[in-house]
Amino acid sequence: MTTSWEYRYAQRTKGMRSSAIRDLLKVASQPGVISLAGGMPAPELFPLKEVEEACIRVLRDRGSDALQYSTTEGYPPLRELIVEKMSRYGILATLDNVLITSGSQQALDLVGKVLLDPGDVIIVEAPTYVGAIQAFTAYQASYASVPLDDEGMVVDLLEQRIIETHPKFTYVLPNFHNPAGVTLSRERRERLVSLSRQYGVPLVEDDPYGELRFEGEHIAPIVVIDANRNGEQREGYFKGDVVYMSTLSKTLSPGLRLGWIVAPVEVVDKLVQAKQGADLHTNTFSQMVAYEVIRDGFLEKHVREIRDVYRQRRDAMLATMEECFPEEVSWTRPQGGLFLWVKLPEAVDSQELLEKALQEKVAFVPGTAFYADGRGRDAMRLTFATCSIEKIDQGIRRLGKAITHRLKQPA
Ligand SMILES: Cc1ncc(COP(=O)(O)O)c(C=O)c1O
Secondary structure, three states, rough: OOOOOOHOOHHHHHHHHHOHHHHHHHHHHHOOOOEEOOOOOOOOOOOOHHHHHHHHHHHHHHHHOOOOOOOOOOOOHHHHHHHHHOOOOOOOOOOOOHEEEOHHHHHHOOOOEEEEEEEEEEEEEEEHHHHHHHHHHHHEEEEEEEEOOOOOOOOHHHHHHHHHHHHEEEEEEEOOOOOOOOOOOOHHHHHHHHHHHHHOOOOEOOOOOOOOEEOOOOOOOHHHHHHHOOOOOOOOOOOOOEEEEEEEEOOOOOOOEEEEEOHHHHHHHHHHHHHHHHHOOOOOOHHHHHHHOOOOOOHHHHHHHHHHHHHHHHHHHHHHHHHOOOOOOOEEEEEEEEEEEEEOOOOOOOOHHHHHHOOOOOEEEEHHHHHHOOOOOEEEEEEEEOOOOHHHHHHHHHHHHHHHHHOOOOO
């Protein structure tokens, strides 16, 4: 007797959905479509030559290590580089605080695996990163949201949410938010930390874009504000209520699948156990190649170059939007990262607009993809990272045309 697989799936699969963005990317990659949809770094900026040379060196000098199993925590020289890199942002971790992950997406999954029981509530920003919702939903989490404005999470509304929902943790994207493009102000970071302390709610700080600042002053990571709260932090001491994560995906290459977590040692130990069950360790070859590429300061130079390119593309996108979007439309002006967020008049449903936009051969991600509760119909995310300035200009003109057309239709 055969039974449908549907009846065999575990309870935890019930909330699982394919990411609307991944589905959309299939349509957006059709010939002639200008895609402002995906969150992908510009492929022409990948350091192909440096990676090729590093692959050769790794295979020639340490080939059998590179093709062997390795430790779950990650390749020690790469972890040391991460420690050094983090210290430049004021995060004074030791090697034991750092776990290399297969992208920060795995970091999210592991955090869910070690912290979440079915039914636990997570406080998220609305909108938030869709991949985090995917990761946490697999552990049967539910969500309470706090809205965003131009200064990031509206932290004034957080306390009430904490009191109402007793959350397991708060998930926050402080820099150049995906999808909203906004950055959490220093004052709000401080308030966030003090509320978290007051109510004993840990913070998960997801920071893939922090290094991609085009302008304005660097703002201390939440993990640093937390560690410094009583002047406690000193070298080799990292013990707080924040789990910080970042990645090489946006600065070097997403295909290498390399991210990291910085957390108190006891949390890292638990995450290591969870990671052993998931994949034993992150790809050894990839870690060694990345280390070879970035060990002598290459990444800092490379990041300066890609920042310049992304800044110019952001400027081009903003300029054309200013010129040809109807005045009822508003948008964020990110100081870095890859994305901006467009607010449409209520009469325009971004899902319907997408159909018209695809006829005009331009794609974006409708706002609903970034809410845990179906909101966001009147918004969309655009990326300025992937296309050339000419294509951005063309794409925004097509989109402007689609919005204007939609606005002219009777409601
Ligand atoms: C906010 C955020 N977190 C995590 C990720 C996952 O990145 P990766 O797994 O490539 O490091 C992304 C990718 O777009 C992201 O935008």
